[in-house]
Amino acid sequence: MKGWKEIPEGGLILEPGNSIGYKTGSWRSQKPIRNEEKCSHCLICWAYCPDSAIIVENKKIKEIDYNYCKGCGICANECPKKAINMEEEK
């Protein structure tokens, strides 16, 4: 971690959009695991995810971005096919 002489004064953020460098996925205690067989690609999880961590490609769910998924469990709760399971983060 950087020392006090190396960081912008007073917590100013001088580089726009640098929140992408903050991997909030490290906060997660429960991890969503998607079951490809059960998933109907309805995209409800994509619409509900507050962290835009459901990655969609060609109108289909490609993966969950664990760099930014905080493990809130909304996707698992909303999934009509029960295709997402929350598992203990190890």
Add this chain to the structure above:
Amino acid sequence: MKVLGMNGDTAVAYAMKQINPDVVAGYPITPQTIAIEKFSEYVADGEVDTEFVATESEHSAMSACIGASAAGGRVITSTASAGLAFMWEVLYIPAPLRLPIVMNVMNRALSAPINIHCDHSDSMGARDSGWIQIHGENVQEGYDNLIQAVKIAEKARLPVMPCFDGFIVSHAVERLEVLDDKNVKDFIGIYKPKHPLLDIKHPITYGPFDLYDYYMEHKRQQHEAMENALKIVKDVGKEYMKISGRNYDTLSKYKLDDADIAVIALGSTAGTARVAVDNMREKGINAGLLKLRLFRPFPREDIINALKNVKVVAVMDRSDSFGSFGAPLFSEVRSALFRKSNAEIVNYIYGLGGRDITVKDIEGVFKDIKEISKTGKVKNYVSYLGVR
């Protein structure tokens, strides 16, 4: 150079007119009201280019000042007493964000009981808020300090609070030498903010959430900025001497070099103390005065040097710090001199809520400390002066 007759508040407004700040956001409170009121007349008459914001409270006034300063403007306001107290939450924001806001404080007591007259409880309560604090003795110093404050603030990139005594200075008409407008303009120069929020080509964020992983590093930066401000105050004082002929440092000495006993005071009390020093000298007593101008950052080395020959020091505090060992100035002076001086240091709390401080009162202090220097015995380290 012109000579005018002005009270402290109108002198502040006059200095503000010459500075012509980008933004002034203010709210009236006795004994500061005249300053902002007079300045608003300059705005209405088109004598300044300032965006004047009449806010609904001091909390909003300081918030508007912070926003305007972050945007990149040169910003001035003023307040006193409960007004300063009402700013509390936002008062701590400009220093770590390095926003050079200037706010004149016309020192006034805090409630309760309600009182509108002078003491230093308001600005002393703000002593840990990260603002540079400068005390002026009279109208001339009030005017001079405000102009210097702009330059100090912008060089140190810290907020500055020039203070003077409410009513005693704010409402007393005195002889005032004002600089020519051009001299003021040249002295303060053009303000170039380091990170203006309105620089849309370089978008930045002010005030994001800061957790335990970086908050302490940012406080360490603020600590350093305040340490560096000491030299800036001195340098700006020297520069100001060149255009005004008036000398400004962190403190000034009066008959102190050969003094055995001395009084330390802030603000208008220094004038009264000088007369008391002269009266003691006539009686053959080697009395002296240290008038402290800069309270934050505290000029520790200068105080040690100024008092090196003094045997007993009486620190005059115009506020109390209830429950502490002595009032704020006493604590600071005593801590600065610890193991650097053999002087006995005693504290007099005086002048609360505008209680008059007379030459006789200060002569009494000199008599007390003369006795201490003779006997080496201190009866009370902390006492109330002029209380019934």
